[in-house]
Amino acid sequence: MQQWIVPVVFILVGLLAGLIGEKVIFKKLRKFVTEKQIPGSEVIFPALNRMTFLWFVLAGFFGAIVYSSVNISNDFKILLQKIITIIFLYSVTLVLARLAAGFVNIFIRRKEGVPASLISNLAKIAVLTLGTLILLQTVGVEVTPIVTTLGVGGLAVGLALQDTLANLFSGFYLIISKQVRTGDYLKLDGGYEGYVTDINWRNTTIKEFSNNVIIVPNSRLSSAIFTNYHLPVKAITLTLDVGVSYDSDLEYVEKVTVEVAKDVMQEIAPQLIEIEPNIRFHTFNDFSIDFRLYMRVNEYFDQRIAKHLFIKKLHKRYQEEGIEIPFPIRDIYVQNKA
Structure with missing residues (x-):
């Protein structure tokens, strides 16, 4: 029975430290930073939400495994350590993805008319993909065959998702060409008109004066005849x-x-x-x-x-x-x- 004392203590300490860190230290630090209006705090703290507790708990379990005198096989210990490492690395990847999306949003807000959701989601996906590949490489999984398989399988997926990819690339075209920006007032050839509120990976959202929302697929908008009353200037x-x-x-x-x-x-x-x-x-x-x-x-x-x-x-x-x-x-x- 005594051999379980050390692992249980590590786990309890991890849980307690996680609760104190999340409920007390994290909240007070967040309040302090918010009051001081430190730049970037509105992105950093949401990205770290719940992660403080998770990391302390993982540290407790990791310590319990390393310093445990329980009679278990060494292979099983290595397996548990790998699982904890995977969870920790994935949580770090998730935090980095949130930070990337958040800071991209802040940067885009300074650029008038540039839609945030499509670019920030792309940044988030890019960080998650890169982080996943690094995670797999860290735990000993060969990444090269996976990348090759994804490349071959991507052709089949591309054929199956032609409409989705057409909307995605049309969205990028609209953003890069600056023909349509968020806040612009458009009048489509079908008679619909309103303010552009967002351009995401699939469609463009237009809000009418009556407060109704028009959803237009990006591929349709990129090939449509429309009048942009905010180009070249609003006046x-x-x-x-x-x-x-x-x-x-x-x-x-x-x-x-x-x-x-x-x-x-x-x-x-x-x-x-x-x-x-x-x-x-x-x-x-x-x-x-x-x-x-x-x-x-x-x-x-x-x-x-x-x-x-x-x-x-x-x-x-x-x-x-x-x-x-x-x-x-x-x-x-x-x-x-x-």
């Missing part, structure tokens, strides 16, 4: 057709309309006010002389509020200035043959 030109009476002083109409447009721009896009709005008369219509207003707004979606404000303000100003916006009038002549 766009709003156009609006207006008509005034033939009795109007067109010089004065132009002056008043531009003043109203400037007032609207000052309210919704003051940073673009140096680009003055303008109008261009273009048609002698049946009931009016028509012109088109050109006014800059911050982005595509701002057209809604800009039109709303402009129409209200212009209608009120025209009434104050006595400028008439005509509407169709039809005169009917009745001939009495009696």
